[in-house]
Amino acid sequence: MDSNSPRRLRIALLAGGVSAEREVSLNSGRQVLAALDPSRYEVTCYDPRTDLLRLVEDAPRIDAALILLHGPFGEDGTIQGMLDLLGIPYQGSGVLGSAVAMNKIAAKRLYREAGIPVPEDIVLKASDPLDADQVIARLGLPLVVKPVVGGSSVGVSIVRRREDLSAAVSAALAHDREVMLERFIEGLEITGAVIGNEELEALPLIEIVPGRGYAFFDYAAKYTAGATEEICPARIDPALAAEGRRLALAAHRALFCRGYSRTDMILRGREIFVLETNTIPGMTATSLLPRAAAAAGMDFGGLLDRLIELSLEGRGPRRKTA
Numbered sequence: 001m002d003s004n005s006p007r008r009l010r011i012a013l014l015a016g017g018v019s020a021e022r023e024v025s026l027n028s029g030r031q032v033l034a035a036l037d038p039s040r041y042e043v044t045c046y047d048p049r050t051d052l053l054r055l056v057e058d059a060p061r062i063d064a065a066l067i068l069l070h071g072p073f074g075e076d077g078t079i080q081g082m083l084d085l086l087g088i089p090y091q092g093s094g095v096l097g098s099a100v101a102m103n104k105i106a107a108k109r110l111y112r113e114a115g116i117p118v119p120e121d122i123v124l125k126a127s128d129p130l131d132a133d134q135v136i137a138r139l140g141l142p143l144v145v146k147p148v149v150g151g152s153s154v155g156v157s158i159v160r161r162r163e164d165l166s167a168a169v170s171a172a173l174a175h176d177r178e179v180m181l182e183r184f185i186e187g188l189e190i191t192g193a194v195i196g197n198e199e200l201e202a203l204p205l206i207e208i209v210p211g212r213g214y215a216f217f218d219y220a221a222k223y224t225a226g227a228t229e230e231i232c233p234a235r236i237d238p239a240l241a242a243e244g245r246r247l248a249l250a251a252h253r254a255l256f257c258r259g260y261s262r263t264d265m266i267l268r269g270r271e272i273f274v275l276e277t278n279t280i281p282g283m284t285a286t287s288l289l290p291r292a293a294a295a296a297g298m299d300f301g302g303l304l305d306r307l308i309e310l311s312l313e314g315r316g317p318r319r320k321t322a
Contacts (some may be wrong), residue, residue, distance in 0.1 A: 002175055008040055009040065009041050010041075010062050011041045011062075011066055012055060012065040012066070013044065013068065014068060015029025015045065015046075015047065015069065015094075016024060016029065019069070019070060019074060019150075020175065021070035021071040022043060024070055025069050029068045031283070032213050041248070041303070044062075051265055059087065064089045065311075067090050067091065071102075075098060075280045076099055076102040076149065080093070080098050089190065089312050091308065091311040092260060092311075093259060093261070094256075097257045101255045101257065101277045102149055102150075103148060104276060105178070110254045110255055111251060111254055111255075115250075116250050116251060117247075117272065117273050118274050121139075123148065124169065124179050127178060128233055130166060133162075139184075140184075142158050142184040143159050143183060143232075144159075145171075145181050147175040148177075148179060148180055150175050154175055174263075187268035188207060189209075190206065190244055190265050190266075191206050191207050191264045191288055192244050192245055193263075193288070194257070195259070197258055197259060200249055201304055202217075202235040202246070202248050205233065205244045206232040206291060206292055207236070208288075209228065209229040209231065210228050232294075232295045243272055244272055247263075247272055251274050255277055259310045260281070260310070262278045289303075
């Protein structure tokens with residue numbers, strides 16, 4: 001490299017981890033690593049399952065981290081808190097935004113306070129008795145059962161018959177100690193991405209059409225090649241598209257997000273309901289956020305450059321570690 005060239009940024013790429021979404025994270029990590037410009041970045045990969053000590057030792061030499069972890073111990077504020085302690089800037093939300101977005105109870109309370117429409121729900125702990133008749137009387141059928149904490153639709157079921165409710169609750173409890181039972185909203189699945197720190201930009205909405213054989217955008221529909229049609233921009237009228245972007249921005253702000261987020265929604269008629277917000281969306285070149293960025297004129301490499309810029313923006317001086 002020319003001695004007059006600016007020094008490459010030293011980037012810690014965190015992928016893998018210990019959640020049920022480990023393989024998704026590793027795949028994102030491989031594709032991001034391939035897309036990062038080697039003339040601009042010196043990248044070192046760390047898998048939190050095995051490399052936390054090495055990350056701590058290397059911290060004084062790291063300029064910024066790219067977190068490509070999903071689910072507990074990656075997207076819930078834990079790794080963000082560790083990086084804060086180490087003085088390493090990172091893309092995306094901090095401890096608070098990451099934690100509340102990962103917890104569906106906390107997120108829905110903040111959505112409701114902000115006036116964001118959400119489906120009605122009931123929360124059950126593992127120790128609570130299940131009264132199927134009471135649940136159905138309140139939420140109707142079909143209904144959605146999901147772990148309170150988690151992502152990628154892991155442990156999520158749509159229950160269409162009373163006799164299937166108990167098994168769906170047990171399946172969700174295998175991933176968390178609490179489950180959310182939610183009124184099922186029949187409609188068009190859309191997702192809206194937001195990027196920025198102080199100045200936010202809502203990217204074009206994406207319409208999600210699960211293939212035949214998939215009841216909804218579940219784990220298999222998300223990660224099986226060709227299983228789902230993803231259309232960007234969504235085929236909805238301009239007024240509804242503007243409302244979807246507004247709700248994505250409102251959700252981002254309500255959950256104290258930073259840097260970027262992607263909010264999943266359901267369109268029923270002229271109503272849009274917010275389901276959840278992802279603070280570390282999938283980051284393969286064909287994932288939803290990069291597709292929305294591409295529709296806005298930003299290629300995958302450019303999106304990564306922008307996220308790294310945002311990670312360094314307004315963070316202030318590094319905390320001294322010695």
